[in-house]
Each structure stands twice: as C-alpha cells, then as structure tokens.
Amino acid sequence: MWFGNEQNPKGPSWHKARPVIKELSDTRVALRAPPLQPNVYMPFAFDDEPDCFDLDSPDTLEAIDYRSPKPPGSERSDRRITIWSSGWNFTGRPLLDGASIGDLQVELVLEEIDELPINCSLFRREDLTRYAKGYFSEGWLGSFHHGFGEPDERNIYDLSPPHWPNYLAPLNNQWLGLNGQNWLYFEAQPLREGSDDFYWLCPIGHRRCLRATFSVARHLSNAGNSYRVQRSPIDNYRDLMEKIMSTITVELSEQSRQEQLSIENPENHYPLFHCTAAQVEQAKHILYMRSDIGYRDKSKLQDADHRAPKEDVAAFIDKRVQPRPLPGCLGIGPAFAKTDTVAPKTSPPAEIKLQAENK
Numbered sequence: 001m002w003f004g005n006e007q008n009p010k011g012p013s014w015h016k017a018r019p020v021i022k023e024l025s026d027t028r029v030a031l032r033a034p035p036l037q038p039n040v041y042m043p044f045a046f047d048d049e050p051d052c053f054d055l056d057s058p059d060t061l062e063a064i065d066y067r068s069p070k071p072p073g074s075e076r077s078d079r080r081i082t083i084w085s086s087g088w089n090f091t092g093r094p095l096l097d098g099a100s101i102g103d104l105q106v107e108l109v110l111e112e113i114d115e116l117p118i119n120c121s122l123f124r125r126e127d128l129t130r131y132a133k134g135y136f137s138e139g140w141l142g143s144f145h146h147g148f149g150e151p152d153e154r155n156i157y158d159l160s161p162p163h164w165p166n167y168l169a170p171l172n173n174q175w176l177g178l179n180g181q182n183w184l185y186f187e188a189q190p191l192r193e194g195s196d197d198f199y200w201l202c203p204i205g206h207r208r209c210l211r212a213t214f215s216v217a218r219h220l221s222n223a224g225n226s227y228r229v230q231r232s233p234i235d236n237y238r239d240l241m242e243k244i245m246s247t248i249t250v251e252l253s254e255q256s257r258q259e260q261l262s263i264e265n266p267e268n269h270y271p272l273f274h275c276t277a278a279q280v281e282q283a284k285h286i287l288y289m290r291s292d293i294g295y296r297d298k299s300k301l302q303d304a305d306h307r308a309p310k311e312d313v314a315a316f317i318d319k320r321v322q323p324r325p326l327p328g329c330l331g332i333g334p335a336f337a338k339t340d341t342v343a344p345k346t347s348p349p350a351e352i353k354l355q356a357e358n359k
Contacts, residue, residue, distance in 0.1 A: 006220065006232040009090035009101055011240050012037045017247075022083045024110060025055040026253030027204050029083070033244045039089040039100040041219060046105075047086045053110070055208075061112055066138075076134040077111035077209070084108040088240065102218040104237045105195075106244070113207045122203035123263040125175070128184055129271040131209065132170075132201055141167050145192050148289065166192045168275055168283040168317070172324055174332035175270040176200075179249045182330070189320055190226045191286045193293070196234060198241060205256050212248075214241045224294010227287045227313055246327060270331030280321055280336050288313040 004010030012034035022029045036047040054060055061079035087105035091097070113122075113131075120127045136142040147162035170186035177183075181202050188197040195215035202210045216237040218229040252260060291313060292306035300306060321335040 003093055004090065004101070005092045006097065006101060009092060009232060009236050011090045011104065011236055012088045014240075014243060017243075020084055021051060022049075022108075023052040024083065024204070025053070027055075027256055028251040029108070029210065029248070030251075031244060031248040033086060033106075033247075034088060034240075036086050037088045039087075039103055041100065041103060041217065042087045042089075042105060045085070047084075049082060049084055053081065053083060055110075061110070074134070074138060075113060075116060075131055076138045078114045080109050080111045082107055082109050090237065098219075100219050101232060102216065102220075102237065104240055105215045105217070106241070107211075107213050109211045109213070110204075111209050111211055112205075116207055121206040121259065121263050122209050123206065123260045123265075125182070125184075125265050125269065126271050128201060128203055128209070129273060132184055132186070132199075133273055135199070136169070141169055141188055143167075147286070164191065164286045165279070165282070166190065166194065167197075168279060168321075169197075170273060170275060171321055172332075173272045173274060174323070174325065175272075175330040176326055176328040177330050178202075178245065178328050179247075181250045183245075185326065189283070189317075191283055192290070193225055198238070200245060202250055203260075204250060204252060206259050210250065212245065222295055225287075225290050225292075227291045227308055227316065228295045230316060242326060268331070272331065272333040274333050274335075274337040275321070276337050280317060284310075284314045284317045287317065 014034065016034050017032040018035060020031050020033055038046065061081045063079050064077060066076075085105075085107045087103055089100050090102040090104070091099070092101040116122075116127070122128050122131060143166045144163040145166055147164035149162075167188045167190055169188035171189060173184075173186040175182060176185055184201040186199050188199070190196060195217040198214040198216075200210075200212040200214075204210055216234055218232050218234075220229055220232055223229045223231065288307060288310050291308040295306055296302070297304070297306050323332050323335060325332050
C-alpha cells in the first residue's frame with residue numbers, strides 16, 4: 001500500500017529484510033529484519049551493538065543495578081547485555097497523521113544468573129517458567145502506581161491512595177518451537193500509559209537466557225491513555241514481530257548443547273502461568289477510570305465525564321485476554337487462571353486445550 005492510516009498503519013517493507021547475526025562466543029544467534037527505520041520517539045542508540053561478544057570476559061555482561069537488594073533465594077538475573085536493538089516507524093496519512101502514528105521497538109538481551117538452586121537449569125522448562133515469574137515478583141512487570149476514586153470522591157490529601165498495577169500480565173502465555181529451540185512467550189497489557197510488550201525467552205545455558213522484548217507504542221492525537229490508543233489496531237505491529245521471530249535461529253555452543261542434553265523435560269510438559277480472574281476484573285476498572293486521561297469527547301462539555309462506557313472497556317479486556325496460538329505453538333493456557341494458583345502444567349495440543357478451556 002502507498003499510505004497507511006490509523007486502522008491500517010504502514011510499517012517497513014519486508015522485502016528489505018537483511019540478516020542480523022550475533023556471535024556469543026561459540027553460540028550463534030541469527031535472524032532477519034528490516035533495517036532500522038527510526039522516528040523522533042526512539043532512542044538514538046538503536047542498532048549500534050557489535051556483532052561479536054566474548055562471554056568468557058568478565059567485562060562483557062553488565063551488572064544490573066536493582067533498586068532493592070537481591071533477596072536470598074532470588075533467581076532474578078544479575079548481569080545482562082543488549083546484543084541487538086532496533087525499531088521501525090509506522091505511518092498513516094501524510095500531513096493528516098503526522099510523521100508517525102506508532103512504532104515497534106525490539107531489544108534482544110542476554111541475561112545471566114549468578115546462582116541457581118541445586119539441580120536447577122534454565123534448560124528445564126519448569127525452571128525457565130519460574131525465572132519468568134521473577135519479572136513480576138521482582139521486576140518492572142510487577143510495578144504499581146497510585147490509583148484514585150470517582151471524581152466526587154477524590155481527596156488530594158489522601159496519604160494512602162489505592163495501588164493499581166501498571167500491567168495486566170501475563171497474557172497469551174505459551175511455549176513455542178522455533179527452528180529447533182523452545183521459547184517461552186507471554187504478553188503484557190499496559191494499564192497505565194505505556195507500550196504493549198511481548199516477551200520471548202530462550203535458554204542458552206544453565207544460567208543464561210536470551211530475552212527478546214518487543215514494544216508497540218502508538219502516537220495518536222486525543223488518545224493519551226492505554227484504552228484510547230486501541231482505536232488503532234495492533235495487528236500490523238504484531239505481524240512484523242512474528243515475521244522477525246519466525247526467522248530466528250539459535251545454534252548452541254558445544255558446551256551449551258551438552259548442558260541442554262543433560263536436562264530431561266517430560267514429554268508434553270509445558271508449565272505455564274497466568275493472570276487471575278481478579279486481576280482481569282481489576283484491569284477493567286483501572287482502564288475505565290483512566291480512559292479520560294489525555295482524551296476529550298468533542299460532543300461533550302469540557303467539565304463532563306469523558307470516560308469510556310464501562311461495557312466497552314470490559315469488552316476490550318475480555319477480548320484482549322483470549323489465548324491466541326502463535327505458529328509453532330507447543331502448549332498454551334486459558335485466558336486466565338480461575339484462582340490465584342498456577343494453571344495445570346501439562347498442556348495437550350493447543351487446539352484441544354483451547355476448545356476445552358473456552359467452553
């Protein structure tokens with residue numbers, strides 16, 4: 001297409017995709033992606049990482065500066081290095097929609113843990129799932145912001161406002177088989193203003209893991225919150241992400257292959273984790289309450305209630321949490337867990353599981 005619009009944003013041409021190859025000592029990561037296509041919203045340091053990384057050097061990976069001390073027994077990563085980053089601008093109608101209506105950004109990061117419990121390995125699916133949970137219990141996906149009440153109930157002197165989560169996650173959690181390696185995948189829906197995030201995790205050692213994080217940001221007029229930006233569909237951004245990840249190959253070093261072979265994973269055992277029904281209901285309330293931020297309905301008076309109808313917000317969340325198997329799906333869970341416990345860990349084929357759990 002010559003031009004895009006809010007309903008069909010135009011991204012980069014896949015015909016211009018080029019190889020991206022990263023050598024991590026003896027482990028090789030390769031994929032294809034269009035060249036960097038920046039906009040004014042992107043950092044300047046994209047796509048300038050080296051092609052080779054010496055993982056035997058103590059100076060290669062950078063220590064992570066957490067705001068809080070690492071608790072005993074924690075399995076969050078201690079060091080990381082970005083091995084590739086890029087981004088692509090999406091456009092709409094010239095002049096009418098400006099230079100950008102959104103973008104897709106990606107970071108491919110190598111993470112390393114100092115210590116794991118005895119006999120644990122990120123090659124074990126159970127252990128990788130537990131590692132992913134650390135992004136919520138000790139990472140940014142578990143962060144909160146100050147909530148508020150109805151307009152006539154708000155008190156600027158309230159010293160104990162409610163704490164609302166910044167994300168509804170994990171969503172669409174599933175295991176994927178991509179070009180010979182297993183990947184753990186999940187999504188995060190922002191409740192406060194922010195990007196829609198998509199996470200892909202693949203172990204390359206007992207204590208090392210690749211994390212690909214794709215972030216979709218939409219830059220629309222009169223849409224200053226996470227609900228209102230949904231008027232521009234996310235499909236084209238997600239399609240580009242899935243095209244890129246369909247090409248990724250991870251060739252393990254000999255040492256990593258031996259580590260992988262030393263770990264047994266039961267057949268058809270794909271442990272998953274999910275948000276709860278209570279979190280889904282809370283997300284509906286948060287998005288509804290925030291749906292007037294940066295938005296004004298021109299048909300209403302300035303001091304009127306500009307929030308979206310509750311039922312429209314609820315319908316969006318109900319649709320957003322539905323499982324959507326990606327190509328190569330090995331196991332996928334329900335929309336959400338019925339209780340606060342982790343969902344069953346043995347996953348039958350995706351089609352069967354979806355039919356059973358969506359009845």
